[in-house]
Amino acid sequence: MLLRLQHTAQFQAVMQAGVIASTPHFVLHAMHWHPPEEPTHKPLIGAGRHLGVLVPKRHAKRAVTRSTIKRQMRAVFAAPEAMPTCTALVVRMRKEFDRKIFTSATSAPLRFAVRAELQTLLAHARWHGVKTVPMPYTPIPSASKPHRSSVS
Secondary structure: OEEEOOOHHHHHHHHHHOEEEEOOOEEEEEEEEOOOOOOOEEEOOOOOEEEEEEOOOOOOOOHHHHHHHHHHHHHHHOOHHHOOOOEEEEEEEOOOOOOOOOOOOOOHHHHHHHHHHHHHHHHOOOHHHOOEEOOOEEEOOOOOOOOOOOOO
């Protein structure tokens, strides 16, 4: 099952780990980690395979186009053989598709072009180059510290 990255800190952690592939329109960032062993910290990213997609408005003006591209991204990377376990990926769109060629926001040629380029991106991914990092943690608030009350 492919889980989604949802928080800014998760996206930042994956993007700082490095780029493993790129095409004219997309960049693939990846991070691999060892499962957490410390019970005193909450993992920033849970166990499993995670995907985050970034399609900025400056590269796809219409919401319907952004949604179409995101759906194609998730479909290509949803295959179990697409990525190893305990891996998080961020697929980032870095250049817009030519609006003179793809005039419709959700045309079949646009979907095919996006999917073909994403499959090329996945095929060129250098999995041996994925940086293995210790699991990023977020501190769990200590139960011993009393919370401040607004009543004095």
